[in-house]
Amino acid sequence: MRLKTLFFLLIVRPLLLLFGGIRAEGSERLPRQGPAILVANHNSHLDTLALMSLFPAATLPRVRPVAARDYFYATALRRFVSERLVGILPLERRGVRHQPGHHPLDPLAEALDRGEILIIYPEGSRGEPGELRPFKSGFAHLAKMRPEVPVIPVEIRGTDRVLPKDEALWVPFIIDIHIGEACYYNGSVREFTRRIESFFRETPQNDIPERFHSMATKERSTRETGATASTASLRSDRSGFVATKDKQLSFVDASHISDCQSYRVKPTIFRRTQEGDHHADR
Amino acid sequence: MNRVVLTGGLILALLSLATLILKIMRRRSGLPYRELGARIRSWWVMAGLFLALILSGKAGAVGLFALVSYLAVKEYFTMIPIRRVDRRIIFWAYLAIPLQYWWAYEGWYGMFIIWIPVYLFLLLPFRQILTGETRGFLESTGKVQWGMMLFVFSVSHLAFLYGLPEVQGHGGVELLLYLVVLTELNDIYQYLFGKSLGRRPVAPAVSPGKTLEGFLGALAATTLTALALRYLTPFSVPQALAAGAAIATAGFVGDLVVSMIKRDVGIKDSGDLIPGHGGILDRIDSLTYTAPLFFHGVYYIFY
Numbered sequence: 001m002r003l004k005t006l007f008f009l010l011i012v013r014p015l016l017l018l019f020g021g022i023r024a025e026g027s028e029r030l031p032r033q034g035p036a037i038l039v040a041n042h043n044s045h046l047d048t049l050a051l052m053s054l055f056p057a058a059t060l061p062r063v064r065p066v067a068a069r070d071y072f073y074a075t076a077l078r079r080f081v082s083e084r085l086v087g088i089l090p091l092e093r094r095g096v097r098h099q100p101g102h103h104p105l106d107p108l109a110e111a112l113d114r115g116e117i118l119i120i121y122p123e124g125s126r127g128e129p130g131e132l133r134p135f136k137s138g139f140a141h142l143a144k145m146r147p148e149v150p151v152i153p154v155e156i157r158g159t160d161r162v163l164p165k166d167e168a169l170w171v172p173f174i175i176d177i178h179i180g181e182a183c184y185y186n187g188s189v190r191e192f193t194r195r196i197e198s199f200f201r202e203t204p205q206n207d208i209p210e211r212f213h214s215m216a217t218k219e220r221s222t223r224e225t226g227a228t229a230s231t232a233s234l235r236s237d238r239s240g241f242v243a244t245k246d247k248q249l250s251f252v253d254a255s256h257i258s259d260c261q262s263y264r265v266k267p268t269i270f271r272r273t274q275e276g277d278h279h280a281d282r
Numbered sequence: 283m284n285r286v287v288l289t290g291g292l293i294l295a296l297l298s299l300a301t302l303i304l305k306i307m308r309r310r311s312g313l314p315y316r317e318l319g320a321r322i323r324s325w326w327v328m329a330g331l332f333l334a335l336i337l338s339g340k341a342g343a344v345g346l347f348a349l350v351s352y353l354a355v356k357e358y359f360t361m362i363p364i365r366r367v368d369r370r371i372i373f374w375a376y377l378a379i380p381l382q383y384w385w386a387y388e389g390w391y392g393m394f395i396i397w398i399p400v401y402l403f404l405l406l407p408f409r410q411i412l413t414g415e416t417r418g419f420l421e422s423t424g425k426v427q428w429g430m431m432l433f434v435f436s437v438s439h440l441a442f443l444y445g446l447p448e449v450q451g452h453g454g455v456e457l458l459l460y461l462v463v464l465t466e467l468n469d470i471y472q473y474l475f476g477k478s479l480g481r482r483p484v485a486p487a488v489s490p491g492k493t494l495e496g497f498l499g500a501l502a503a504t505t506l507t508a509l510a511l512r513y514l515t516p517f518s519v520p521q522a523l524a525a526g527a528a529i530a531t532a533g534f535v536g537d538l539v540v541s542m543i544k545r546d547v548g549i550k551d552s553g554d555l556i557p558g559h560g561g562i563l564d565r566i567d568s569l570t571y572t573a574p575l576f577f578h579g580v581y582y583i584f585y
Contacts, residue, residue: 021356158360161360161369164366169369169370171369171370172356172359172376173359174356174357
């Protein structure tokens, strides 16, 4: 058995189980086989470990978090953990030149061609607790290069409480992971980035205070969709995700709420057509 | 000890009956009854674990309750809004849990009874001073201390009860079993009476599912069960009746208190740890009230 699989089975999973606890919603939507692109928010090093621990041991070797080579290969220890235990796909951030015939995302596209499942954090790097930074469009460019590969948004909450950026003290809290439905590239890079990003953002009721907001969301979601209790509880556990300083960023024009976002509110009304696209069946 | 095994057997028989009824209901209606099925399956797991560990000895029983406390308070801390610096406060609160259960295991009553209400109460504000964050101090300290009182201090009374010496041939394990079985049965009675007869909501703003009919039905049934299970206790008949009524009432209140928190933070279930039941808070909510009340009643009368 590979070192990576052992690391997750013997260390990461028991540790997270006892000193954290993961509530996963929609884990049946996690791909068993590649290729696939998982797009997740990023506030803690635990994001990667928590998300990867949801995969069965057989799939684990194919799951590759995309991470900056200059940071994760900087020291021998970091490199060992990144390369052997986690199995990152190192991405060259610096000195990448556009050469004719070469695209900087080629290594990622090749990984997809090998059937790997990539985890991409489009915020670039870890944000402050509760902060969701504007998405970069790299994943959308990649999806454009391989439009047949599903893009699955994954929202992770709570890791920024257990082990926030720049903290070494681990404090147990439950981690919520919400796996969305697969989306496929269409439209433009800009539009697709926004569409996926909108999955992570509070949309219509940004100006409602947090506590009231969560109740409103819950009531709306249960009323309109008959969403399960666990959906409601996850959706309402918005623990400060819409930070005040983030207000401006959080605003998303309602006209841009497209399928991959609004299915969260109305999960039952979307059907996948043969083209593999999502259409609202209103 | 034989009485414990006998009661354990009764519980398992009751669960078998529930499983049988579920099968019949499924066959008759053709409906899957998924939620109810999950709930009964979870009861099997919980009853099995509980019985196995209280029979295994003091370490197993105390360890189980410590784990339950930890998981419950973790759900609570996850649920409530916190400031970033509260992580440090909460870290110290977590450290108090093993100690609280250590005192219970040792049977050191004096320390057990003041550790969280006095020492932790003094320690948490001290830790707050070290963080230097004055804004939200009162709210944060209050929330953390309150959670520790309800989910650690209250629940740890189960562990101390287990270690009580025998009274008239009845050990702590019997009293513990008596308390837990009655509390959980009371929950089930409330559910059954509420489902079948429930009309008048008692506290619609807090928990619309709680009805007067459910409460009264459960009160009667729990009091009768308390009488029937009197063989586990040194209680006289009036004492058993009073214990049953007290457990039914306190359990009802405990349930509503936890609903208050969930309402306050705006969620329905505290988690999904126990399929069909919700989180662990949803399962132990009544125990947070019945355990200390029952314990102190018994302790006052017999020790």
